[in-house]
Amino acid sequence: MFKRIIPLKFIILFLLCCSQIDTAADIIILSNVVTMEETFPRAEAIVIKGNKIIFVGDEKSALKYKSDHTVLIQEPDGMVLPGFIDSHVHLIWGGIEMGECLLSGLTSQEEIISKIEAYAEEYADLNWIRGNGWSLPVFKNGNPSKSILDKINAEKPMYFLSADGHSAWVNSKALSIAGLNENTRDPINGRIERDSKTGVPLGVLREDAMALVESFIPNYTKEQIENGLFISVKEANKFGITAILDAGTESINQKKSEEDYFDGLDAYREATKNQEISLRVNSSQYASPSSWRKDLKHIKNRRFINSQGSMNTVKIFADGVIEAGTGALLDPYVGTNNFGVLNWDPDTLKVVVSTIENEGFQIHFHAIGDKAIRTTLDAFEYAREKNGSNNMRHMISHAQLIHPEDIERFKKLDVITSFQPLWAYPDPYMKELTIPVLGPIRSKWNYPLKSLLSAGARITAGSDWSVTSLNPLFGIEVAVTRQKPGSPDGEILNQDETVDLEDILKAYTIEGAYSLFRENEIGSLKKGKLADVILLNKNLFNHPSNSFFLVFMLSAV
Numbered sequence: 001m002f003k004r005i006i007p008l009k010f011i012i013l014f015l016l017c018c019s020q021i022d023t024a025a026d027i028i029i030l031s032n033v034v035t036m037e038e039t040f041p042r043a044e045a046i047v048i049k050g051n052k053i054i055f056v057g058d059e060k061s062a063l064k065y066k067s068d069h070t071v072l073i074q075e076p077d078g079m080v081l082p083g084f085i086d087s088h089v090h091l092i093w094g095g096i097e098m099g100e101c102l103l104s105g106l107t108s109q110e111e112i113i114s115k116i117e118a119y120a121e122e123y124a125d126l127n128w129i130r131g132n133g134w135s136l137p138v139f140k141n142g143n144p145s146k147s148i149l150d151k152i153n154a155e156k157p158m159y160f161l162s163a164d165g166h167s168a169w170v171n172s173k174a175l176s177i178a179g180l181n182e183n184t185r186d187p188i189n190g191r192i193e194r195d196s197k198t199g200v201p202l203g204v205l206r207e208d209a210m211a212l213v214e215s216f217i218p219n220y221t222k223e224q225i226e227n228g229l230f231i232s233v234k235e236a237n238k239f240g241i242t243a244i245l246d247a248g249t250e251s252i253n254q255k256k257s258e259e260d261y262f263d264g265l266d267a268y269r270e271a272t273k274n275q276e277i278s279l280r281v282n283s284s285q286y287a288s289p290s291s292w293r294k295d296l297k298h299i300k301n302r303r304f305i306n307s308q309g310s311m312n313t314v315k316i317f318a319d320g321v322i323e324a325g326t327g328a329l330l331d332p333y334v335g336t337n338n339f340g341v342l343n344w345d346p347d348t349l350k351v352v353v354s355t356i357e358n359e360g361f362q363i364h365f366h367a368i369g370d371k372a373i374r375t376t377l378d379a380f381e382y383a384r385e386k387n388g389s390n391n392m393r394h395m396i397s398h399a400q401l402i403h404p405e406d407i408e409r410f411k412k413l414d415v416i417t418s419f420q421p422l423w424a425y426p427d428p429y430m431k432e433l434t435i436p437v438l439g440p441i442r443s444k445w446n447y448p449l450k451s452l453l454s455a456g457a458r459i460t461a462g463s464d465w466s467v468t469s470l471n472p473l474f475g476i477e478v479a480v481t482r483q484k485p486g487s488p489d490g491e492i493l494n495q496d497e498t499v500d501l502e503d504i505l506k507a508y509t510i511e512g513a514y515s516l517f518r519e520n521e522i523g524s525l526k527k528g529k530l531a532d533v534i535l536l537n538k539n540l541f542n543h544p545s546n547s548f549f550l551v552f553m554l555s556a557v
């Protein structure tokens, strides 16, 4: 099937060097062209010259652009789309993780243990064993013990980030290096899991408690970070992703000093400035409750915009996640007095949002619980009253549990959501750790993609990779089925919230482009736009929706 794969890098080089003034095409693709343009949604052909689209329309007219050097691609069963845009991903981080002890996808303790044993043996020269991707539901209460790791290696410190990135599992050696014991207090917005009688740490650190150990781990080097970027760009291109928002680019290293400091943002700035990667990148930097004014000063100093990339977004965490009991809820978790963790005082948050907005930054929130989402919307509303209407295109990512009374506010306040559609089916996180703690009424509110669309709000989509798969086709399938990928008989999560294929494709393309302030350059296929074009081996509109995940990329331009 891979009869005409054109490596992306080759094409980009090729396009940069060929800029004759004549109208001969570099590439003509004849296939089912889905444009994401409302006035002409479908076409038979697309013509590319240099890095621009010069024609979209019928086959006969397209062939008039053919010359000797034109590459002609014919895929009658395929589908041409604008490149996918991932509106919430941790790209470099994902690339770095690919080189560590990867536990993602492992579903039993035995598998996890043997993977760690093998890694620790293979990389015996490392000072720290680092890994990631363990799934909370594999362990009782999402709470693996330090003793499991101690049995593998008690001498060497170990640090394993969970798949959702909100918990870390460490061994006794790591706890002792960090000086954590029964006398250590929980940090603000963090929790050390402990023995209920003795208070001794059990080996799992939630949210900001992770930093207590992380700050003792040596920084990643410039080389590791750049390698992570190049690996992950390849991975993204493989799935047809041509533009992203990196949702928090600074967290790769716990900052030790301003000097001799190189992080993901530096890597993005260099790579986009020198056009070394085949990806458009908007990146972001964190502001945290304890230091936001200082953070903002630092963020302003680091702001950059070039033709391929930018950092003009501030990332804020409003709360944690429901499965760890840290998502902030309006009513308590079932059977408890726990309302989760709202990271900000609501009045402070209003000042923070209006101040950051005034500095000309887009704000990208992590907000999951209904209280976190309401508090965030309140802060946007306050900023709107104070600063007036503007074009800042603020975003709420994840947006898991939106109180029905808040749905209308998204359109009213022009707040864009970035959903992770792949999370919206009954997986173990949902069935074992979410629905039981929310109860039946609130569980119906999970991931209300359709409700927001019906209310006229803009939705975009992202993977949150490396939390979950980077492949947009998985998310597209779940958005239209709300079932586990590849499971036509699988349970459905809130059928009313399924969306049309066209709508979810818009979220992954033109709406994503809007959220990146690039809708005039990319996100749809029309004459004059940049040639961020992908070709799938199947036309999704003629394909069973429970097997989108089997469709693959033929080429990316």
Ligand SMILES: [Zn+2]
Pocket: 088, 089, 090, 247, 464
């Ligand atoms: Zn994220």
